[in-house]
Amino acid sequence: MTTVRVEKIRKTYGDFVALEGLTLDMAEGEFVSFLGPSGCGKTTALRIVAGFEFADSGSVLIDGDEIGPVPPNRRNMGMVFQNYSLFPNMTAADNVAFGLRVRKQPAEKVRRRATEMLELVGLSGKEGNFPHQMSGGQQQRVALARALVNMPKALLLDEPLGALDLKLRQVMQLELKRIQREVGITFIFVTHDQEEALTMSDRIAVMTQGRTDQIGTPTEIYHRPATAFVAGFIGTANLLPVTVRGQEGDQVTVDGPGGRYFARAEGRTYQVGSSVTLMVRPERLVPSGAPLHGAAGGSIEATVTSLVFQGPVVRCQVQTAAGVDLVAHLGPEDDPSSLSVGSPVRMTWSIDGAYLVPEALDSGLAGVTQMEDDETGA
């Protein structure tokens, strides 16, 4: 049973704080993603776990033991890098065998394990290829096999698919998941691609500016974001700044820019008058008249500004009287054909389609978060 725990890690570069109080527990065989925008400290966190960087304070614990002073070559942490890191002078098999040879394993075992590992990553028959004779995807597979050959305590992956094109990336995502299930090792996976994180992770740690905003399962993070940043970073969200008017049991009444809304308290207690954020996902926002699942949560007057057919859904963008842009993903049952650009519409949602983020929203951030498909992987 290997557990990895990072505790209150702080790391500075000069005056710049790269990590501030990062705390995270990872269980054996868990697939955990560090997700966050560029520069938020994901690589730094990973390199501290690997032992390449040292934290100013805080600790890294493996199975409860502090490994702060242990050098990287004694930690047995596997690592896969974003840029191709294979040893150019060695074949695929020799690259994979490197870790075993370093540990002076008998030649027979080295040969057998190298072959096994290459088979695991789907590269049987490529044993004799040099890195320059392989594609980017193949090289990353070899890198994966090489990092797993010593059965590390955890495998650290720093945007390993970042350099691959979209198609290959999707194939490799599934492959990685399969391999992780087969070897049962904890994977710590760094990415700035939210879709990738949602697809692959058991849990996601969403990071901003050196802190974790939220740690949770993909479902929790998507449906119950802890901060407005998380709401916007994971998928698309419509965010409205609202003020709490009252709470009756599980139901919270709030006032927003376009009227009075209702939401679930989700076990929290709200102070009357406090500023919070109301989130409605695009798939929960519908024109009035379309079927609502459950009690009404609120509605808002708006004008249709664009309608884009996207296959399974129609992406409908509207602007409220206050100038806030919202986005709805309309399915066939929402009757999108009745809408036209420029026409007024009342957008509505059910009480269960709304979620209160217990954090005030900067008024500049009101409306739909700009996380469209073309953003991923940018």
Add this chain to the structure above:
Amino acid sequence: MGIVSDPRRRGVPIGRWAVVIGCVAFFAAPLIALALFSFTGKAGWTADAYTAIAKDPQFWKSVGLSLTLAAATTVLSLLLMVPTVLWVHMRAPQYRSLVEAITLLVFAVPPITLVIGATGLLLGLAPALLGTPLVLVPFYIVLSFAFTYRALDTGVKALDLATLTDAAQSLGAGPVMTITRVILPNLRTAILGAAFLTITVVLGEYVLSSLFLYNTLPVYMADVGTTQAQGAAALALITVLFTWLLLIGVSVITRRLGGGRVATTIAGV
């Protein structure tokens, strides 16, 4: 061959060949002339110049001296420069331009100044060295700095040294193993290139050795040239051919090491 049937292609090879032939002529003509001259005697063709050289014990002494100096310089210069370049790249990138400037410094100092200055220094530090031709070695090392540094620097830049080191370490390799098993093997080509450049610098160096009054190959060649022109031509040709042989040798070894040797290790995975 489709050249004749395709009218558009016909002109291109001719133009190309003209350039190639022009270049070959430009470089080959002096060499051919040199060769012809070296085989000229009072009564037609003769290899007298070569036999005379071969019989001259001073020639062999000079060859021996030059090769010894070349070997000593190459080994010491690599021992000095490989760690320096690695250190600068991995630990002290802020000193890169400084080190680069230092390697070029020697070109800013006239040889005679270098000799007088350094002799003074050596008199204090290692007077014994002054009496032997090995005194030239430190000078040659300095002279070859610029070439050695550049060859190694280019080789290191072509590698992602930081990532390779991290990868090796995460696989359990300590610093020594990382250097011997990962970094140096990937720098083999660069190291051979640096060695080759150093050897050519030493084999061609005249000014310093004549200032120190040591009879290295270039000094011997100049001496011969003052008395017998054919002999000097023959020596020049021998030197050129030797250098070529060295170059070919280096590239053959490089190619072997690049694919062949590693390929044999695979067999024993």
